[in-house]
Amino acid sequence: MARGRTHGRGPRVTLATLERLPAPPGxxxxxxxxxxxxxxxxxxxxxxxxxxxxxxxxxxxxxxIANAAFAPAPVVALTPGTIAPYTFGAEEGVRLVFVNGHHSxxxxxxxxxxxxxxxxxxxxxxxxxxxxxxxEQHLGSLADVAENPFVALNTGYATEGAYxxxxxxxxxxxxxxxxFVTAPGAAGTVSHPRNLVILEEGARLExxxxxxxxxxxxxxxxxxxxxVVGANAEFVHYKVQREGxxxxxxxxxxxxxxxxxxxxxxxxxxxxxxxxTDIRTVFAGPGGETVLNGLYxxxxxxxxxxxxxxxxxxxxxASRELYKGVxxxxxxxxxxxxxxxxxxAQKTDGKQTNRNLIxxxxxxxxxxxxxxxxxxxxxxxxxxxxxRLDKMPxxxxxxxGIGPALAxxxxxxxxxxxxxxxxxxxxxxxxxxxxxxxxxx
Amino acid sequence: xLEIKNLTAKAGDKEILKGISLTVKAGEVHAIMGPNxxxxxxxxxxLAGHPAYEVTGGSVTYLGQDLLxxxxxxxxxxxxxxxxQYPVEIAGVTNAYFLRAAFNEQRKARGExxxxxxxxxxxxxxxxxxxxxxxxxxxxxxxxxxxxxxxKRNEILQMAVLSPKLAVLDETDSGxxxxxxxxxxxxxxxxxxxxAATIVVTHYQRLLDHIxxxxxxxxxxxxxxxSGGKELALELEAKGYEWLEDAPTAGARA
Numbered sequence: 001m002a003r004g005r006t007h008g009r010g011p012r013v014t015l016a017t018l019e020r021l022p023a024p025p026g027x028x029x030x031x032x033x034x035x036x037x038x039x040x041x042x043x044x045x046x047x048x049x050x051x052x053x054x055x056x057x058x059x060x061x062x063x064x065i066a067n068a069a070f071a072p073a074p075v076v077a078l079t080p081g082t083i084a085p086y087t088f089g090a091e092e093g094v095r096l097v098f099v100n101g102h103h104s105x106x107x108x109x110x111x112x113x114x115x116x117x118x119x120x121x122x123x124x125x126x127x128x129x130x131x132x133x134x135x136e137q138h139l140g141s142l143a144d145v146a147e148n149p150f151v152a153l154n155t156g157y158a159t160e161g162a163y164x165x166x167x168x169x170x171x172x173x174x175x176x177x178x179x180f181v182t183a184p185g186a187a188g189t190v191s192h193p194r195n196l197v198i199l200e201e202g203a204r205l206e207x208x209x210x211x212x213x214x215x216x217x218x219x220x221x222x223x224x225x226x227x228v229v230g231a232n233a234e235f236v237h238y239k240v241q242r243e244g245x246x247x248x249x250x251x252x253x254x255x256x257x258x259x260x261x262x263x264x265x266x267x268x269x270x271x272x273x274x275x276x277t278d279i280r281t282v283f284a285g286p287g288g289e290t291v292l293n294g295l296y297x298x299x300x301x302x303x304x305x306x307x308x309x310x311x312x313x314x315x316x317x318a319s320r321e322l323y324k325g326v327x328x329x330x331x332x333x334x335x336x337x338x339x340x341x342x343x344x345a346q347k348t349d350g351k352q353t354n355r356n357l358i359x360x361x362x363x364x365x366x367x368x369x370x371x372x373x374x375x376x377x378x379x380x381x382x383x384x385x386x387x388r389l390d391k392m393p394x395x396x397x398x399x400x401g402i403g404p405a406l407a408x409x410x411x412x413x414x415x416x417x418x419x420x421x422x423x424x425x426x427x428x429x430x431x432x433x434x435x436x437x438x439x440x441x
Numbered sequence: 442x443l444e445i446k447n448l449t450a451k452a453g454d455k456e457i458l459k460g461i462s463l464t465v466k467a468g469e470v471h472a473i474m475g476p477n478x479x480x481x482x483x484x485x486x487x488l489a490g491h492p493a494y495e496v497t498g499g500s501v502t503y504l505g506q507d508l509l510x511x512x513x514x515x516x517x518x519x520x521x522x523x524x525x526q527y528p529v530e531i532a533g534v535t536n537a538y539f540l541r542a543a544f545n546e547q548r549k550a551r552g553e554x555x556x557x558x559x560x561x562x563x564x565x566x567x568x569x570x571x572x573x574x575x576x577x578x579x580x581x582x583x584x585x586x587x588x589x590x591x592x593k594r595n596e597i598l599q600m601a602v603l604s605p606k607l608a609v610l611d612e613t614d615s616g617x618x619x620x621x622x623x624x625x626x627x628x629x630x631x632x633x634x635x636x637a638a639t640i641v642v643t644h645y646q647r648l649l650d651h652i653x654x655x656x657x658x659x660x661x662x663x664x665x666x667x668s669g670g671k672e673l674a675l676e677l678e679a680k681g682y683e684w685l686e687d688a689p690t691a692g693a694r695a
Contacts, residue, residue, distance in 0.1 A: 391492060396529035399489045400543035400599060401517035401550065410542065414533025414582075 030126070032136050040145045040155035047149050056148075059334045059366045060276055060305045065248045070220055072159070073100030073182070073189035078214075083107055083181055086212045086242075088427035093174025093206075094119045099181045101159045101191030101221075111174060116167035119176055122194060125163035135163065139196055142226040142254040148278060150250045154224040158194035161223075166203040168230070175425050176207040180223065182243065187217025195225040199233040201258075206236040206425050211251075213244030213271055220248045227255035227263070231285060234262040238428055242435070243271035245300065252278040259285030259314075266423060267294040268432055269304045270439060276305040283310075283317040283345070294323040295419050295432070297439045298331030298363070305334035312345035312375075321352040324419045326412060326439075327363035334366045339380060341373040348378040356386040357415050359408075409440050442467045442638050443488075443508075443607055448499035449663075450487055457483045459663035460499070465607070468635045472649055472674060473642045475660035476682040481642045482526055484660070485611040488640075489523035490516055503607065517543075518550035520606030520637075524596035524613045530584045536595070537579035540565070540602050547603060568601040571628045590621035597628035608632065609640045614648035626651030646678035659685050 029037075049066035050057040076099055083097065096119060097107035103121040113119065118131060125131040145152035162178045180193050199205055211221060221243060229235045235255070243249045249272040255263050269275045281290050296304040310319045325333040335354045356365040369382035389411050397407035416436050423429040443465040450458040457480045465471050475481045487494050488501065490513035501508040508516060531539065545555040556564070569576065572594045584592050593613050600608055613625055629639065629652050641652055649657075649671065657673040658665050659682070666685050667673065677685075 392529045393531050395490075395492060395513060396525070396531065397539070397543075398513040399517055399523055399525075400539075400603065401514050401547040402543055403514045403546065404512075406542065406546065407514075410534055410539075411531070414531065418533050 030132070030136070033126075033139075036140050037156050037158075040140075040152045041157070043145045044149055044152040044156055047152070050149050056307060056336075059332070060274065060303060062248075062250065062274065064218075064274065065220055065250070068218060068220070069188065070190040071188055073102075073186055073191045073219070075102045076100055076183040076185075078104070078107065078181065078183055080107060082214065083179065083212070086179065086181075086210060088175070088177060088431070091175075091427035092177055095177045095179060096121065096162050097179045097181065098160060098162075098193060099183055100186060100189065101180070101193055103160055107179075113174070114170050114172065116165075117170060117172055118163060118165040120163045122161045122163045122196065131163060131165065134165065134198055135196060138198060138226060138228050139194075140226075142228070142256055142282075143224050143252055148252055150222055151224055151252050154192045154194055154222050154252075158192045158224070161194035161196070163195070164197045164205065164207065166199045166205045166233075168200040169202040170200075171204040172206075175427075176205065178207065178209045180209070180211045180221065182213045182215055182219055182221060182247065184215045186213075186215040186219040187246070188219065190220040190222065193221070193223040195223070197225065197227040197235070197237075199227075199229050199235055201230040202232050203230060204234045208238045208240065208425060208428055210240040211243055211249060211271070213242065213247050216244040216246045218246045218248065218273070219244070221251070223251040225251075225253045227253070229255055229257045229261040229263055231258040232260040233258070234264070236264045236424055238266045238423070238425060239268070239277065240428070240432070241267070241269040241271055241275055241277065243275065245271060245273060245302070247272045248274045250274070250276045253280070255281045256284050257281065257288040257290065260287040261285070262289045264291045264424070265293070267292075267306060268435075269294070269296040269306070270435060272304070273301065274303050276307070278307045278309075280309040281311065281319075283312050283314045286314040286316045288314070288317045290317070290319040292319070292321045292323075293419050293422070295416055295436075296323070296325045296333055297416070297436065298325065298327040298333050299329040299439075301330050303332045303334070307336045307338075309338040309340060310350065312339070312341040312348045312350065314344060315346045315348070317345065318349040319351070322419055323354045324416055325354075325356040325365060326359065326416050327356065327365060328359040330360075330362045330364075332364045332366075335384070336368045336370065337382065338370040338372065339382070341371075341375050341378055341380065343374045345375045346377045348375060348380065350378070350380040352382040354384040355415075357412060358386060358388055359412065412440055413437065442504060444502040446500045446502075448484070448487070448501060449497045450483060450494050451497055452483065452494050456497075457494070457663055458487070461660075461663070461665060463658065463665065465638045465640060467606075467638055469656065470633065470639045470641065470652065470654045472654035472657045473640060473660055474644065474646075474657060474674065474677055477644065479660040480663040481660045482611050485523060485526075485609045485640070485642045488516075488607075488609050489513060489521060514546070515550075517603075518547050522600050522603055522605030522608045524593075524600060524608065524610040526611040526613075526615065528584045528587075528592040528596055530582070530587070532582050532585050534583050535580055536583050537565075539583045540579070540599060543599070544602055565602065568598060571601045571631055572598045573624055574598065589616040590618060593617055593621065593625055594628075597625050601628060601632060604632070606637050607640070608637070609642070611642045612644060613641075614643055614645060622648065623651065646674045649674045661685055
């Protein structure tokens with residue numbers, strides 16, 4: 001069993017016994033992969049887990065993770081019935097299931113796909129020369145091990161993940177559902193899912209990453225997804241984090257958009273005791289569009305943190321961001337939204353909004369927009385609010401015979417559901433509305 | 442049905458009602474008129490339980506119960522309805538969902554079962570006719586982005602669906618064009634029943650051309666200064682309110 005520990009300056013960690021990305025059938029890991037892993041491990045060994053003295057982690061103390069001991073999450077077989085409540089039933093397209101980070105062919109769904117499209121476990125894709133070449137080209141090219149210790153940790157110790165490739169001009173009509181399930185009995189284990197999504201020019205893809213915890217113990221999931229979105233391609237990319245309430249989930253999503261590419265991201269977070277998602281999108285060509293929306297529902301002693309960064313590096317790109325949070329109990333929500341506009345990125349149009357609804361006296365929100373604008377011809381706005389339910393709508397509903405509890409529930413549902421209204425994958429929308437209803441009780 | 446005795450109330454530190462007494466019987470329509478700032482809207486809102494006002498004295502008895510001791514939703518469940526002067530916009534809640542929730546909560550409070558959704562749609566279709574609306578309005582968020590006239594019509598629609606015993610209309614006529622005024626008044630008239638009463642709060646006489654009151658009360662300076670029949674409204678229209686403002690306080694009972 002390995003142990004990560006932070007003490008004093010220059011924390012040292014040894015995670016050497018964690019299992020690595022499985023070697024492709026018939027051979028050991030390619031040398032380029034081994035080298036990237038080694039560099040990432042080296043990096044993590046140097047910097048260790050972040051502390052609250054670092055600005056990006058000021059409100060999110062990961063000491064409980066740093067001080068815990070983890071074993072690799074074991075291979076466990078689950079019955080289809082166990083995951084059924086989290087699937088999209090008849091509306092499911094392609095489903096790739098990972099249990100404790102290990103691919104489960106038995107739980108996955110692999111319908112016929114258009115020519116050239118690949119939805120594979122990363123290990124299987126590595127065995128395929130053409131895919132292996134793309135993986136070599138892109139894996140680690142977006143998620144920066146120097147910027148985020150958890151990305152370094154993932155890169156060094158990734159066990160498995162999904163590889164999704166949509167070739168030029170192909171619209172994959174089926175939604176892709178990546179399901180990362182942590183099985184019961186997972187306390188004390190860690191998994192590092194690593195995903196790579198590539199859309200070639202003019203391709204279109206709808207993909208959901210769903211993280212489900214069937215254990216309320218302290219386990220750790222550390223996923224990273226890199227997305228390469230080609231020119232004029234459109235990527236609808238949703239993440240649903242519903243880990244067990246004792247879990248630690250620290251993940252990163254990074255996307256690069258070529259000319260005129262569209263990225264529609266959504267992040268929902270309701271699970272984990274510490275749930276952190278870093279999202280970074282980069283306009284690498286002009287004319288692109290990015291939407292980053294999200295919803296977090298925080299209760300008990302949960303900490304849910306979203307750090308987003310939209311990099312406008314090219315002219316004539318538009319970004320829209322709306323994150324909403326509902327917090328109760330001693331829940332703590334953190335939102336940090338960076339919008340970075342380089343001198344080249346003229347005619348940037350950016351709008352960022354974060355709205356929080358607090359239902360208890362002990363819940364807390366730290367919200368911080370960070371606009372860094374170095375171009376002069378741009379339109380960028382931001383707004384953040386933290387508040388309680390307005391009295392007048394409550395009274396209005398009460399005056400019609402609706403009691404205060406139901407009135408508050410209706411208004412809270414409406415507040416949160418606004419950000420679900422535009423979700424373009426219908427089963428995700430339905431699932432999240434149901435989840436929201438259940439969360440409100 | 443409703444007996445208000447020597448009611449006094451304030452908003453913050455400001456005393457607004459300075460001793461109102463009024464008795465309303467089933468089947469009656471009372472108009473409460475008065476200049477701006479006279480306290481007439483405050484009276485209406487206090488009857489519905491608006492949290493901005495503090496009752497400092499007096500009593501309100503509704504169907505034998507202490508109305509002031511009842512929570513706003515309990516008053517509504519007991520048949521009290523306030524048509525708001527400024528109906529509240531509620532983003533994200535459809536009119537359909539809101540009305541069905543209100544309707545069923547009131548039924549549940551009376552010990553009745555929730556109405557089947559299909560039956561409720563039938564009921565709604567009937568009630569929509571009263572305000573001359575099609576079903577599209579039900580999928581819009583409650584009052585959200587509604588014009589002033591639409592908001593008032595929506596109040597009348599809610600009133601029609603909820604079928605109150607005591608309806609209090611707070612300046613429902615303000616800001617309405619003549620068509621909307623006709624629709625609103627028509628809605629109120631259709632809901633007149635021998636077992637229900639209506640209090641119409643208004644600044645202008647013109648609504649009373651359409652809703653004929655049994656009694657008219659003039660509120661000024663937080664007191665009822667004059668009560669009379671429907672002809673009093675016409676007198677007010679002709680002479681304004683000034684001649685009454687210095688008049689001695691009258692305990693109103695019609």
